[in-house]
Amino acid sequence: MLTDKELIDIAWKAREQAYAPYSEFQVGAALLAENGQVFPGCNVENISYGLTNCAERVAIGAAVASGNRKFEKVVVVADTKEPISPCGACRQVLAEFGVKSIILANREGAVIFSLEELLPRASTGILDRP
Numbered sequence: 869m870l871t872d873k874e875l876i877d878i879a880w881k882a883r884e885q886a887y888a889p890y891s892e893f894q895v896g897a898a899l900l901a902e903n904g905q906v907f908p909g910c911n912v913e914n915i916s917y918g919l920t921n922c923a924e925r926v927a928i929g930a931a932v933a934s935g936n937r938k939f940e941k942v943v944v945v946a947d948t949k950e951p952i953s954p955c956g957a958c959r960q961v962l963a964e965f966g967v968k969s970i971i972l973a974n975r976e977g978a979v980i981f982s983l984e985e986l987l988p989r990a991s992t993g994i995l996d997r998p
Contacts, residue, residue, distance in 0.1 A: 882908035897923035941969035963990035
């Protein structure tokens with residue numbers, strides 16, 4: 869199993885591949901599947917901003933396309949003053965797959981959150997599931 873530092877390094881490498889010609893804001897992610905596989909992701913912008921794909925969702929898409937459905941943690945990195953936090957849509961997608969730990973990092977360090985801290989009541993939400 870990879871260490872958090874190794875996952876952070878993978879996310880920084882993924883960030884280098886970001887397609888961000890409009891905002892010039894590059895984000896990287898690394899998603900650790902329950903089976904130990906790692907899926908990198910980077911943001912992919914579109915001139916129609918609503919069609920932009922965040923790094924976290926790119927990583928989840930790649931993982932799901934490879935047959936994975938259970939994940940331990942995700943790392944999200946960006947060159948920001950404070951560690952970047954997933955947008956609401958990404959939080960909901962992370963909740964869909966039960967990602968247990970979310971590591972947010974910048975060049976200075978990292979912070980760790982649980983999904984519940986970032987998106988309370990995610991499993992009940994509009995579906996009112998227990």
